[in-house]
Amino acid sequence: MKKVTDSKKISKKNIAKLLDEWRQEFTVFVPWRDEAVAKWARWDGKDTSFLDWYRNTVVPPKAIFFPPMEEMFSFQKDREGYHLELPASDEPKQLIFGIRPCDAKALAVLNMTFSDAYEDPYYLAKRNGGVLVGLGCTNPYDSCFCTSLDSSPTDSANVDLMLTDIGDDFLVEAITDKGKALMAKTSLAEAVTRADEARAKDVKETTYAKVTKKIDTEGIKEKLLSGFDNKDLWEKIAAKCITCGICTFLCPTCYCFDINDELVKNQGERFRSWDSCAFPLYTKMPMENPRVEKWRRLRQKVCHKYVFYPMNFDVIACTGCGRCIRLCPVNWDITQTLDNLSAEAQVKMEK
Amino acid sequence: MVCYMTQESEWEPKLLGFLCKWCSYAGADLAGTSRKKYPANIRVIRVPCSGRVDPLFILKALRLGFDGVLVSGCHPGDCHYQTGNYYARRRMAITKKFLEYMGIETQRIQASWVSASEAGKFVEVVTEVTKEVKEIGPNRLFTDERRRNGTKTTE
Amino acid sequence: MAVSDISHRPRFLAKGNVYLPHIAVIEKIIDETYDTSTFHFNFKDEKLREEFTFESGQFALVSILGIGEAPFCICSSPTRIDHLECSIRQVGRLTRALHRLGVGAEIGFRGPYGNCFPLDFLQGKNLVFVGGGIGLSPLRSLIWNVVDNRDRYGNIDIIYGARSPADLCFNYDLEAWDKDKTVNMVTTVDKGDESWTGREGFVPQVLEQVAPSASNAVAIVCGPPIMIRFTFPVLEKLGFTPEQMITTLEKRMKCGIGKCGRCNIGNIYVCRDGPVFSYAQIMSFISSEY
């Protein structure tokens, strides 16, 4: 347990003031809902109504550090040849206010990939300058299952500052040095009372219990591997999948990308953009494609998250945010797949 | 792809024509060989039949910055392949109307029937289309907001 | 061929933004077959020419800026580095565009990436090279490397085949190895034509006929997947253990550095952990995922 005694509180009424203070130093991102969709956007300096409606965004905060599309470099061609130019990085410091623990954990997963072996300069430049201000959930979705993945709706493990809703105030815990520095600067923080702390503890426990969807991660790697070559089972699991990119694009831990060039006259750009293992073109080589059938692609998605990623980085690349379940047009539910595979593995073992 | 470096007053529209090789292309050729003058604004792509023209070609041309697109084929009943222009007619009808609904000026998408002997009509069509497109101004449909006012001229 | 050996140089590692390609200039193009050519090129940056190193088996991402990027193995040997070489077959948008380039054109190059053939492990052993079609290109880098240090290795057998005489790549190398008394060079084609006087037959069958001994030997196999699939059983029959068989895998790649995800098979990324693998490493998934 973390020592809660270091914590402060901030009145909800002062959130706008606090964000305004931070805005002097950072680009502040908050959950934003235009008429259509909840995503992350630059704070407009006024509106804090997201505190009322915000449960989680459709587009995960990975989009801030790893945008759906970004320019890698531009180039010009003249008589002397090509001239390459990196895009100007005008926003090194970004503050994400209100990130959910599942999404913060997902960024920690992305960090592993993007700093492994070779460093990814685009992601890391943004991520290293970024500050994460977490906001614990009080009202998780019925599709959330973070508690099955070593986390909780109020988990403070991967953020710089952690906020917990205790009624009229937020209890604020400074987790990292970055977070502590932020708290040291503001005069809006007040001392907490025993009652506040008790309330925070209570909120954490109550919210934890509200997450009812569960998966069993015990021996999941072995279970999945034992069914890996069971074509019939995977075909059945994949039958209703329409192989769109929703679950992977909106997954906070999915990081696959594509690189494409564009040339207009003598100048051009190289872009990278999100890609998905659900698309047949993802692995297509000129002469063959190892994953033509959709069950192979779906198997890759599931196994990559639950088997292969843990083999490399020791953490399951799923944080239980439930987006893939909520947003799937055919209600393909990864938790059911894991259940089915576990049951199948059980049957196999008994035989 | 089109440059807007020039002053607005000097601006001349750039048109792309998809001309059927059996009729309109020959018509354009005849206009040339009989020294008829028509606006130099049009660039021509010869197609085997107006039925070959996919709505995608039209949109791609607009995407690349052409100010207008003209699809021209044989008069109904005269198609070298019997019916190609009839299919083209249906396709053009919905393309034009649908793009209008999207908010694209209807003058930017044009169609005509010009036979191999109608050099005069070809000149007439190109002249009118050029005039109409000139009236509505340059195609900035696909230009990025942030670039519209700048000097960066691509897209 | 002017030869400069760079195997003693300190290992070159990309610095800064790994996604930024170096600009290289095409110096020579050799047509290998009707759809395959070997491009000789050199970096524009003089300093990089001096610093650059690579090892046999490594690959690079070659691009035409504005068209795209794709991985190709470096098919020249680190023991002969006046320039770099890549053999490229026309199969898609980028490769067709590459074939339209001429001498003097600039291409993008980033790398080298991936692991390499385990030279330490190969030293003192008898080597059996089995190649098919354009699959000879990664082997070629290693073969020249080995030939240039001939005293460090035992017997060398090269079994190389292609669909037809017209599909044989690197004819100038095949000739050189054929002349080399210390190398046993066997060339075969699936089906010969009127002028073909050499062997006929599929590579795995020819391998079985040549029957190199497995004792103290390592087989290095590169070629189309179908050839690889049929070659491993033959090698097993000849007594090679999975550890004695080495191959390279080919997957679609975009980043080359283990991030973009598409070359992932099981827990390995072919670009980061490969492309060179022993059969022992890949036998568990090669049937289900390759």
Add this chain to the structure above:
Amino acid sequence: MKDGGMEQKLRSEAKALLEQGKVDYIIGFEAGSLKFTTTPLITSDKDDIDRLVINPFIVNNLSVYLSELKGRAGIVVKGCDSRSIVSLLQDNKVARENVVILGVPCSGIIDLGKVEKLVGKDRDEIDDITQDRDRVVITVDDNRREFPIREVLFDNCLGCELPTPQEYDILLGELTSAASDEDKIASQKKINSLKNIPPEQRWEFWRSEFDRCLRCYACRNVCPACFCQRCFVEETEPLWLLPVPRWQDNLVFQVIRNMHVAGRCTDCGECERACPVNIPLRSLTREMYDMVDELFHYKAGMDKEASSFLAAYEATDVEDFIR
């Protein structure tokens, strides 16, 4: 439409079809993993049949699965879905003898988005949604509220012209009637308001809508009329569009997709429903639908003997726009 009778009939018919070997699969709906959701059930196992459901939440257009399955299938369809099948028959993507159509006379599907807006709660916070003929009762925290059903139906259901399947082998219930003119007009509200603004603003509207498109291709993959083996956006030679989510490319992709499904789209509304970032795609597809009807008096999926719209012509087709 929560009709126990219909559900019972479906289960017994489906079981019989499988038992008699008349079909290899049944494609239907079962309860979804989340509240008020259903999910496609594709099975050849008799034991799964009792999971089949029919309720006002059977959103998916299951005919999308037909062109990929091998063998014969028994498929549960609503009015619009059945027309998608007819359209697939017209294009020879499906052979009539390979499908047994289990028709559901549909009284409209409930749009959970509208429900959420109406009661100001998310789907999972709502306790109960019950349809009672033309009323719907929504319960949140023991608070029962009643609304006319038309307020919570999908727009395309509200204006539905043909709720009873056009083509079926087994009809699971009583015929239902088409929407009233008033409802039809109400269902076109978004489109009409778009038509009433100047073209520049309309373009600006679509520009900003497609700005958030992620190119997940859910709209395409969920669409039964989008059956190309290889979509034009995946073509590299020539490269029509970059597979990069820029609004320009997104917009061109969607416009061309609409061209390709002209005369095939039956206004099932799946593209708009599937879109994770809620781009009002039906405002495009429906307008195309009406345009085809208005110009050529052609409605998709009505006549399986007719040629596909873009593969046919009439000598008398409009040409007033041609010079």
